[in-house]
Amino acid sequence: xxxxxxxxxxxxxxxxxxxxxxxxxxxxxxxxxxxxxxxxxxxxxxxxxxxxxxxxxxxxxxxxxxxxxxxxxxxxxxxxxxxxxxxxxxxxxxxxxxxxxxxxxxxxxxxxxxxxxxxxxxxxxxxxxxxxxx
Numbered sequence: 001x002x003x004x005x006x007x008x009x010x011x012x013x014x015x016x017x018x019x020x021x022x023x024x025x026x027x028x029x030x031x032x033x034x035x036x037x038x039x040x041x042x043x044x045x046x047x048x049x050x051x052x053x054x055x056x057x058x059x060x061x062x063x064x065x066x067x068x069x070x071x072x073x074x075x076x077x078x079x080x081x082x083x084x085x086x087x088x089x090x091x092x093x094x095x096x097x098x099x100x101x102x103x104x105x106x107x108x109x110x111x112x113x114x115x116x117x118x119x120x121x122x123x124x125x126x127x128x129x130x131x132x133x134x
Contacts, residue, residue: 004044006059018059020044027069027128034079037063037098063098070128073102 005021024037041061048059067073075081080095103111103125111125112118 020059020061021064024063025066029069029071029073029075031075033065034082038079065098065100067100068103068124068128072104073100
């Protein structure tokens with residue numbers, strides 16, 4: 001994806017880690033987005049392992065959801081909400097959480113300090129909000 005970014009960062013404990021930021025864009029709520037993100041993560045890791053055959057540790061991957069739909073995003077921001085399993089099993093099952101940035105919840109003046117970026121974000125924010133369009 002063109003929006004994906006790999007960063008090499010140092011943690012507060014002085015350890016160097018790779019942080020892969022995966023940005024997924026949605027304009028309508030999608031309750032299966034966790035499944036989509038998991039597939040992306042697996043593909044990213046497969047490619048990374050091929051490119052780094054002598055790896056000792058996998059890079060950390062943070063999936064991030066950018067949402068600009070008209071409806072409020074109300075879907076739990078974690079993979080495990082898709083899994084039908086007993087509550088007692090949950091600690092043993094694969095799970096990850098993903099932050100959701102819902103443009104509709106951010107006041108226009110706070111979208112960005114950069115005028116060009118703010119104009120683009122405003123266009124995205126109101127593209128799906130028919131009652132707010134000029």
